[in-house]
Amino acid sequence: MSDGTRPRGRQLRLGALAAALTATLALLCCTGGAGAFFLTELGGESTDMAPVSMDCKENYQVDVRGKIPRMSGYGQVQLRNAARIIKVGQEMKVPPRGWVIAVATAMQESRLRNLANRTVGESENLPNEGVGADHDSVGLFQQRAGWGTVAQRMTPEYAARKFYEKLVKVPGWETMPLTRAAQAVQISAFPDAYAKHEDMAARIVNALAGGAARIALVDGKKACDRAAAGQIAASGWTAPIPGGVGSGFRTASRPGHNGVDIAAPKGTDIRVAATGRVLVSRCDPDNRNLLTCNVDGWPNKGGCGWFVDVLHAGGFITRYCHMVSKPRVKVGQLVEAGAVIGEVGSSGNSSGPHLHFEVHEDGDRSSRGAIDPVPFMRSRGAPLKGVG
Known part of the structure; x- marks a missing residue:
């Protein structure tokens, strides 16, 4: 209900984000595993949509009397x-x-x-x-x-x-x-x-x-799949940094790599990919070998370094690893799409400055919930640079 002047009384309130119940393993970011972290509130719908293949067309006109695609959950x-x-x-x-x-x-x-x-x-x-x-x-x-x-x-x-x-x-x-x-x-x-x-x-x-949620405004003009860092697509998503993807998702040589590595100079701003609530903001070293995140890391030692996890609408979670210093955000904070949450570094399991970026679905922070960020970000109109 809305009358433009007084509150409505019917809606169910979206519950406050529940605290994590269990964290059973240390995150081993760039060597594979991720600790289980179960959530009781995802802030998303459980309904699915039937796959719809639709190229992004900047001037596509809706035909309200034409054929309507089938989507589960909506008639x-x-x-x-x-x-x-x-x-x-x-x-x-x-x-x-x-x-x-x-x-x-x-x-x-x-x-x-x-x-x-x-x-x-x-x-x-x-x-x-x-x-x-x-x-x-x-x-x-x-x-x-x-x-x-x-x-x-x-x-x-x-x-x-x-x-x-x-x-x-x-x-x-x-x-x-x-x-x-x-x-x-x-x-x-x-x-x-x-x-x-x-x-x-x-x-x-x-x-x-016609894929209109993938459109971003670039220099005042509509452009498909152009939500670079700082520009927001109609879907509400943006690329976290402007660098190109190097190491990919679960490649033959790195089957336990649950995200992608995006090269960028140390100190490059990292932007949150969509509006969401911060779940984790901390140092994740491998306690056997690296006791602090305030130094550059090295490969094969484990740990995400300084990192942030953010929960978004639909139960999606994004992860940002290897920041140069303590993140700018705190657990429970609401961050808006495109907001700077930290800077590129090389803390944790890292051989040089880059952002390790992950996307998880169903509110599952573990490796089981990880999906390939490349097609996901492309579908949101915010493709990661250097990949088609």
């Missing part, structure tokens, strides 16, 4: 509503980041269903896709009376237009965390609830709008 009516939201954004020339924010907001408010209300919607015999129960809130965005008449608020195009009109007036909305941008429009009593939908919303936008 054709819901996805067509998402298409209508995106279409309005295109007509208003709102950048693709706004489409992701709008779709994520409607996912939280109504699960992309055009809801009536027991007291105002049903009594007017308006077509609807379900009945909500939050005061006089109706429609995809659960907008209250201050947003327009009942009939207007239950018209998806009208509701989306009103949402975008308020969003684009929020200073800095394109670079702030999705949940802050949505909250600035919705004025929710439980603003954290929007965050968990960001990853799925980006995937829906990609599927319906």
Whole structure:
């Protein structure tokens, strides 16, 4: 529910990030293993989406009456509503980041269903896709009376237009965390609830709008797959540093290498790849051989050196190893996409300055959760330099 002036009371609050329950092994970053670290709160949806192959097309126009891709967890009516939201954004020339924010907001408010209300919607015999129960809130965005008449608020195009009109007036909305941008429009009593939908919303936008969540603004122009360090794609992701990938993910010569190594000069800023909550920020030496992270390391001795783990929407975790000094962030801190969290170094198991970068899924910090960062980052519009 939202009336633009007072908090809503229906949403479930996104729980505070739970502390880790167990850490059983020391992290052995560049020699393979990673310690188990179980989480009780991931901040993401458990629903999956059917694979959709879609090249990034900067000027792709949504066809709300055309064929809608199949996605598990969301029906054709819901996805067509998402298409209508995106279409309005295109007509208003709102950048693709706004489409992701709008779709994520409607996912939280109504699960992309055009809801009536027991007291105002049903009594007017308006077509609807379900009945909500939050005061006089109706429609995809659960907008209250201050947003327009009942009939207007239950018209998806009208509701989306009103949402975008308020969003684009929020200073800095394109670079702030999705949940802050949505909250600035919705004025929710439980603003954290929007965050968990960001990853799925980006995937829906990609599927319906020609890969639009992979678009970044470069020199004021839209460009596909150009979210370099400091530039943010519509998906909310950016490359952590501008260097090129050297050693890859679980290669034949290094099957236990659970990330990629990105070469860069010592002191290069490391940026967090997406908005998230810091899980770990500490020194990880191999206590048998290297007792401090404040010196350059050496290969085959184990340890990530100074490192950071960050939890993102969708249950993804990113890891940043071998920092030159103590990270700039603390456990529990919310960090915005593109924020500098440390500098490239050579602490821990390292033969020279570089960033060891990992991506994990399902909230699993161990080696079991590690996935190849190269295709993952490309799918988010933030490809790692030097790889196709």
